[in-house]
Every structure is written in C-alpha cells, then in structure tokens.
Amino acid sequence: MADEASSSSAPVLAVDAAALGAVADALPPEEMTLVVKWRGQEQTVRMVGDDTLGELKLRICEVTGVLPKRQTLLYPKLMLKDVDDSALLSSIPFKPNGKISMVGTVEEEIYVGQEDAPEVLDDLDFEQNEVTAIKDKDVYKQKLKRRASQYKIKLLNPCRKGKKLLVLDIDYTLFDHKSSAENPEELMRPYLHQFLTAAYSKYDIMIWSATSMKWVELKMEQLGVLSNPDYKITALMDHLAMITVQSENLTKKQTFDCKPLGVIWAQFPEYYNEKNTIMFDDLRRNFVMNPQNGLVIKPFKKAHSYRDGDHELVKLTHYLLTIADLEDFSKLDHSKWESFRDEGAKRRRHR
Numbered sequence: 001m002a003d004e005a006s007s008s009s010a011p012v013l014a015v016d017a018a019a020l021g022a023v024a025d026a027l028p029p030e031e032m033t034l035v036v037k038w039r040g041q042e043q044t045v046r047m048v049g050d051d052t053l054g055e056l057k058l059r060i061c062e063v064t065g066v067l068p069k070r071q072t073l074l075y076p077k078l079m080l081k082d083v084d085d086s087a088l089l090s091s092i093p094f095k096p097n098g099k100i101s102m103v104g105t106v107e108e109e110i111y112v113g114q115e116d117a118p119e120v121l122d123d124l125d126f127e128q129n130e131v132t133a134i135k136d137k138d139v140y141k142q143k144l145k146r147r148a149s150q151y152k153i154k155l156l157n158p159c160r161k162g163k164k165l166l167v168l169d170i171d172y173t174l175f176d177h178k179s180s181a182e183n184p185e186e187l188m189r190p191y192l193h194q195f196l197t198a199a200y201s202k203y204d205i206m207i208w209s210a211t212s213m214k215w216v217e218l219k220m221e222q223l224g225v226l227s228n229p230d231y232k233i234t235a236l237m238d239h240l241a242m243i244t245v246q247s248e249n250l251t252k253k254q255t256f257d258c259k260p261l262g263v264i265w266a267q268f269p270e271y272y273n274e275k276n277t278i279m280f281d282d283l284r285r286n287f288v289m290n291p292q293n294g295l296v297i298k299p300f301k302k303a304h305s306y307r308d309g310d311h312e313l314v315k316l317t318h319y320l321l322t323i324a325d326l327e328d329f330s331k332l333d334h335s336k337w338e339s340f341r342d343e344g345a346k347r348r349r350h351r
C-alpha cells in the first residue's frame, strides 16, 4: 500500500514537523475533523491542532480497535509513514474533513502489546527543574483543561466524602501484561485483592491505564476486581484521558504521554485534589504533570519467576494506611516511602 502512495505522480510533501510544530505552539489550537476509512467503513474523528499524530492514532484505535502500531495511514500526497508520531496535527497539511485510509488488523491476542510506546522508550529520568518546566508550561495547562472538559469520567460507584484518592496503573503495576498464561490470575500481582480491600477503607480507588477502555474493563473483570464484594472501584480511565507532552531536556527531546491528575480533580473538586491524591505507576514520566502525587512502584514483570517473592503490595498497603490520616499529602516525598513506613511503625511502637 505504501508503494501505491509513493508511485503517485503528485509531488510528495516533506513535513518538517519540528519547525512547523514550533510555529503551531504559538497559535490557539484549531479544531479539526478528519474522516478515517477502514474496511469500507468511514469514522469521523475530532482532534485539535496541537494533538499529535500519535494521539490521532490512539483515537483511531478507539473507533476501530486497531492498535496504533498496527496502523498504516494513507493520505493523498502525504507520506504519513515518514512523519514522526510526535508531529503536531497542525503541522500536517490535512484538509478539513480530509479522508485518511487506514490499513491494519485488530489485535487478537489480549495480553500482548497493550501498553503503547512505553516499551520503546526508557523511562525518562527527569531533573526536578525539567518537571517544573513541563507542568508549568501554558500549552500543557491548556491541553489539560481541554482534556478535563472532553473526557467524562464515568463513575462505577459514588465518590465518598472524607476518603482520599488512590489512582492505580495496571500494566506492570497490578498485572504482568507481557507474560503469557492460561489464566489471567497467574499474571496478577500477588495480594492484589487484599491490597485493594485494605486501601478501600481509607481511599476511593480509580484505575487508569494507557490502553483502551475495552482492555481496561476486560482485564479488571477477568481479575475479579470489578465484582469483589470487599471493595468497590470508583472509576476506570483509559488512554484517552492522557495528554502528550515533550521533555524539555535539550540533549534528549522526547515526546510522551502522561496521566495528568487534573483531569480527575477538575471533575470532582469537592472530593479530590492535590492534597489527598496518590498515584502508583511503574513509569515516572506518567506523573510529570503532578510529580508530588506520584509513587513509582517496582514493576511486576516475569510473573512466573517472581510471583512468590513479590510483596510490594503488602508493603504499600502499610504505607497507604500510615499516611491515610494526614491532612496534606503534597508535603510527602513518596520516593522515600519505604523508610517512611519504618518511621511510622517506630512511632506506633513508642506510643
């Protein structure tokens, strides 16, 4: 199919994503409507100019079920396969209601390749000033604001007054999505249900994964998380609630998606805020918009080998319960959670 596009007699436009992206940054984001044609069916997707090509692929994934890495996008006179996923849509000369043809097949295997991009990129080791630079940038604050108004969080269970909020990643945090098994429970992080039961006494729980809602629901159902009588999940969130940002590190510019908690805080301000929310994720970069609220959990990988020795969720239960009555989490340094737990235990012993 790519040959078909390149052998066309029309000139092929080279897209200088970086240069055009810089110009687009200065302009207000423009709404755009694109039509995606796949297997004879047409789907309309609405985007804004400062969404990236990668975000467009995620949106296409949402309407077709074809994972971004399986998509080949074809557009007249453009070599989209040569455009980086970080390119802003405003930098690509799409026409209004332009028709994109997509070639790709739906992933049949459930437990393979769900988490997008993170496997390709190393987790970025952010400098503190760099984090501040990203979270304070107007363009990302605007993006967050738009995401918070576009993405409606569907409550599975009501928010509870007086509870803190615990936001959990799935892949490598609660579940080893890369190993294969006959039964998904074999890939579940040990003590998951005990952990959720204990946390539920003090926290509302939301689960936020960088995959599509279909997979989030399926995985959580299969692990019995949505039907456990001992705790309730407040809401599930997927990749569409994420925003794309670019690391400011001049030596290594990288574009990546992150999970801005502001999407939640904006929708439930009477319950959750930066002082009472904590988020567990195995990827530090997911916290870049709210570094104070993130706790980097040791990834749970190779479940068959490491299942027996993994007690992270037990240890983290102690931490969560130890800090649960504090007024303000924003003063805590979650990177020192293991020693805080010890000090807490010491304090209790001396009481």
Ligand code: MG
Pocket: 115, 169, 170, 171, 172, 173, 281, 282, 283
């Ligand atoms: Mg993960």
